[in-house]
Amino acid sequence: MTPQQLPPLLHLPKSERSRLYELTEPERRVAQLGYQGIAGVDEAGRGPLAGPVVAAACILHKPLFFPGVNDSKLVSPKRRRALFDTFKTHADLEFGVGIVNSAVIDQINIYQASLQAMRNAVGNLSSKPDYLLVDGMELKMEAITSEKLIKGDRRSQLIAIASIIAKETRDELMRDYDICYPGYGFAQHKGYGTTLHREALQRLGPCPIHRLTFSFK
Numbered sequence: 001m002t003p004q005q006l007p008p009l010l011h012l013p014k015s016e017r018s019r020l021y022e023l024t025e026p027e028r029r030v031a032q033l034g035y036q037g038i039a040g041v042d043e044a045g046r047g048p049l050a051g052p053v054v055a056a057a058c059i060l061h062k063p064l065f066f067p068g069v070n071d072s073k074l075v076s077p078k079r080r081r082a083l084f085d086t087f088k089t090h091a092d093l094e095f096g097v098g099i100v101n102s103a104v105i106d107q108i109n110i111y112q113a114s115l116q117a118m119r120n121a122v123g124n125l126s127s128k129p130d131y132l133l134v135d136g137m138e139l140k141m142e143a144i145t146s147e148k149l150i151k152g153d154r155r156s157q158l159i160a161i162a163s164i165i166a167k168e169t170r171d172e173l174m175r176d177y178d179i180c181y182p183g184y185g186f187a188q189h190k191g192y193g194t195t196l197h198r199e200a201l202q203r204l205g206p207c208p209i210h211r212l213t214f215s216f217k
Contacts, residue, residue: 027157037059039132040162041057044072045190056097057096057118060093061092068083069083071160071163080167081168096120098116098120129144134146135163170190183204
């Protein structure tokens with residue numbers, strides 16, 4: 001099947017139809033191997049000085065295309081939010097979320113915390129997948145085949161969806177933390193090491209959601 005033969009996308013420019021078709025290549029390749037429960041997995045929040053790391057895993061129960069979907073970092077905040085709202089209510093899209101807080105990040109390091117968040121996200125799916133497409137990390141889970149895709153959020157629609165869900169979920173948490181811990185600007189920078197954030201740390205010192213093993217300089 002070629003992009004030009006996809007009826008749901010005929011209203012889109014040819015370039016977007018082609019992009020979306022290429023974005024589902026990993027899923028189609030894995031499906032041809034006989035796997036039926038294919039999940040995309042990604043995380044958000046490895047780099048910030050504060051807040052949790054959040055992962056998402058998602059499964060599509062029938063072939064679908066989501067125009068505009070891409071790596072969350074390449075999608076505008078307005079478009080990303082609209083896609084997230086679509087994902088939350090879509091009958092054929094299932095997702096799970098995993099959250100690991102800053103205290104655990106300090107205990108086991110951010111890499112291990114990211115893997116734990118991913119495992120939790122997969123475990124929170126209602127359906128058990130039999131194949132995982134994972135963005136940039138080796139994720140081992142019992143009885144589930146997994147594949148690391150470098151820059152997977154730009155190569156797989158499922159991973160791109162997971163990246164948006166993880167990003168939007170984490171941003172919501174950081175907006176809530178902004179209310180709990182005023183003065184740091186969490187709603188603006190989401191815990192990343194911006195000048196605003198570092199200046200607030202100099203004035204106020206760290207709060208309970210800061211990662212104490214990270215450098216605040």
